[in-house]
Amino acid sequence: MLERMIGHGYDESQPDFIEKEADYHRRLAQEAVEREQRQLTPNVRKQTIVRYVTMPDGQTELVGYQINRHKDFDLMRAMPRAKRGESENREKSLSNSCQRARKNLRLKVKAIRGDHMLTLTYRENVIDRDRVAKDFKEFVRRVNKLKSKALRKLDYVAVLEQQERGAWHIHCAVHGWQHVQVLRAIWLEVVGKDNGNIDVQGPRSQGAKRVRGVHQIADYLSKYIDKDGEDVALNKKRYWASKGIVVPERVTLGTWEGDDLDDALAYAFKWLAENCNLQGVAAYVSRGRECFWFATADRWYAPDLPDGV
Numbered sequence: 239m240l241e242r243m244i245g246h247g248y249d250e251s252q253p254d255f256i257e258k259e260a261d262y263h264r265r266l267a268q269e270a271v272e273r274e275q276r277q278l279t280p281n282v283r284k285q286t287i288v289r290y291v292t293m294p295d296g297q298t299e300l301v302g303y304q305i306n307r308h309k310d311f312d313l314m315r316a317m318p319r320a321k322r323g324e325s326e327n328r329e330k331s332l333s334n335s336c337q338r339a340r341k342n343l344r345l346k347v348k349a350i351r352g353d354h355m356l357t358l359t360y361r362e363n364v365i366d367r368d369r370v371a372k373d374f375k376e377f378v379r380r381v382n383k384l385k386s387k388a389l390r391k392l393d394y395v396a397v398l399e400q401q402e403r404g405a406w407h408i409h410c411a412v413h414g415w416q417h418v419q420v421l422r423a424i425w426l427e428v429v430g431k432d433n434g435n436i437d438v439q440g441p442r443s444q445g446a447k448r449v450r451g452v453h454q455i456a457d458y459l460s461k462y463i464d465k466d467g468e469d470v471a472l473n474k475k476r477y478w479a480s481k482g483i484v485v486p487e488r489v490t491l492g493t494w495e496g497d498d499l500d501d502a503l504a505y506a507f508k509w510l511a512e513n514c515n516l517q518g519v520a521a522y523v524s525r526g527r528e529c530f531w532f533a534t535a536d537r538w539y540a541p542d543l544p545d546g547v
Contacts, residue, residue, distance in 0.1 A: 281305045286502040288491040296537035297348045297453055298514045302502050304528035340460040343395060345485045347456035350393045352411030354440040355455050358425055359407040361433045370398065372405045373428050374478065378427055380424050397462045397477040398460050409462065411455050455472040457520055502529055510534060
């Protein structure tokens with residue numbers, strides 16, 4: 239406004255003309271200095287963000303990661319972006335997609351308190367993924383059809399595993415004790431008599447490979463989502479989950495400026511120690527990938543004591 243007034247016949251006889259003109263040129267000079275400083279200063283700074291999700295039973299997933307915070311947002315908006323699916327770094331895109339799927343699977347298992355795991359198998363060598371998906375969908379439909387008679391509605395989170403011989407089977411997290419005989423009978427109705435089986439593992443199951451605690455089952459199932467698997471190549475669903483699962487919103491614990499993770503990591507672990515059950519905690523820290531992750535159990539969880547204790 240002032241520039242237009244000065245350049246288009248502004249009345250120089252006004253008493254404030256000199257003052258306004260001087261102020262105008264001071265601001266121009268200041269903008270030039272700031273512009274030069276922005277050019278000399280790196281446009282990117284490191285920032286560590288720490289966020290967490292807590293379930294009603296106390297289970298908590300906390301993640302800290304570093305991002306590149308761009309100072310000149312106008313410059314970032316002007317940069318061209320690749321169309322979806324056409325990114326030059328497709329490998330990184332697939333990796334990020336699988337990481338999101340693993341996170342969502344874990345959180346849904348925890349939201350339903352999936353403390354039991356069903357394993358649905360075939361006797362024959364079934365390598366048709368679409369058939370397995372169809373059979374599982376029919377199995378769930380038949381189970382839920384009986385909910386008013388013998389079973390409650392089946393809240394589940396399921397993932398496929400492919401064996402070395404190519405055969406598929408299903409791992410499925412559910413909550414609470416299950417009427418395995420009824421479930422097994424329904425599965426055999428779907429796949430054919432003597433053509434399959436259902437096994438179940440729970441908190442009191444025996445064996446070296448047993449899984450204990452909801453957070454451990456969630457972590458176990460998430461490992462079957464692999465970016466190199468056929469599910470990605472065919473654009474198939476990486477996991478299945480029942481409808482209506484409510485996952486709490488993420489909360490930001492804090493942000494830290496700088497290249498070092500140490501301050502954020504120390505604060506995050508102190509917060510976990512004060513607010514969560516650290517028995518059986520799962521942890522991952524990577525300075526190379528500039529991130530850390532913790533998953534805690536529910537507030538009642540306690541691991542088995544070693545033999546002889």
